[in-house]
Amino acid sequence: SLRAQIGPSILNADLSQLHSESQKLLDNGADYLHLDVMDGHFVPNLTFGHPVVKCLRSKIKEAFFETHMMVSKPEQWINEMADAQVDQYTFHIEPVEDVAAVCRKVREAGMKVGLAIKPKTPVEAVELFIEMADLVLIMTVEPGFGGQKFMEDMMPKVKRLRDNHPLLNIEVDGGVALNTIDCCAKAGANWIVSGTGIIKAQDQQAVMKQLKDSVTQ
Ligand code: DX5
Ligand code: ZN
Known part of the structure; x- marks a missing residue:
């Protein structure tokens, strides 16, 4: 059955304190961590890759890690992310020639499969592959920031x-916060990424609980 899941994006947290910031979010009720990986090519920004994710995993053993792969060659990092014990590998289909093959590789590597589309990509493009996916990510901003x-x-x-x-x-991912969550819930989203809406909040726990309550049917 469908469960509401809140996954804070740590992109706008203090990345010099990645471990403690992540642990704080988990202690405050996050269901998973949404880790934004950018390559400066698929999107006009850089963040971090598998070496950082692996270090974070060595400190946080239990939590569900989703990597949001905003990269031009998602097929290139599957084994590295699996080695970092990532639970779900969510990649953009736009730059990929053979989406089905990448889905298979992700699954063979022991991770769940997430398929992401940018705002300008029609939903029909991802519907072709839904049988192969555990999750579909509908971007609600242009990825990058x-x-x-x-x-x-x-x-x-x-x-x-x-x-x-x-x-x-x-x-859903991008600009999701207390003022936009009801739209997402009404449309039927159940995995909720929120970055600045949680990171900048005085009371992270209250915000995550409200987000979750809004989505729980
Ligand atoms: C954008 C990233 C998002 C972003 C969300 O490219 O994929 O995960 O960090 O942050 P907010 O919630 O601030 O839009
Ligand atoms: Zn993201």
Whole structure:
């Protein structure tokens, strides 16, 4: 059955304190960590890669790690991320020639498969591969930076997926916070990424609880 899951993005946290910032989010009720990997090519920004994720994993053994791979060659980092004990490898389909092959490799490496699409990519493009995926990520900003404005016009994509796939995990990412969560919930998203909306909050625990309550049916 569908469960609401709150996954803070640590992109706009104090990355010099990655471990303690992540642990604080988990202690305050995060269901998973959403780790934004950028290569400066697929998106116009750089963050971190598998060496950092592996170090974080060595400090945080239990939590569910999702890496959001905003990279031009997602097929290149599957084994490294599996070695870092990433639980779910969510990659963009736009730059990938053979999506099905990458899905298979991710699964063979022991990770769950997430398929992500940018705002300009039609939902039909990802629907072709849904049988192979554990989750679909509908971006609600252009990927690359935290703190951008939520694109409400992405909600029809979520709604269409939800109508056609009642049990699919559907994730939204970008500008999701207390003021936009109701749109996401109404459209049918159940995995909720929120970056600045949580990181900048005085009371992270209260915000994550409110986000989760908004999505819980
Ligand atoms: C954007 C990233 C998001 C981002 C979310 O490219 O994929 O995960 O950090 O941050 P907010 O919630 O601030 O938009
Ligand atoms: Zn993300």
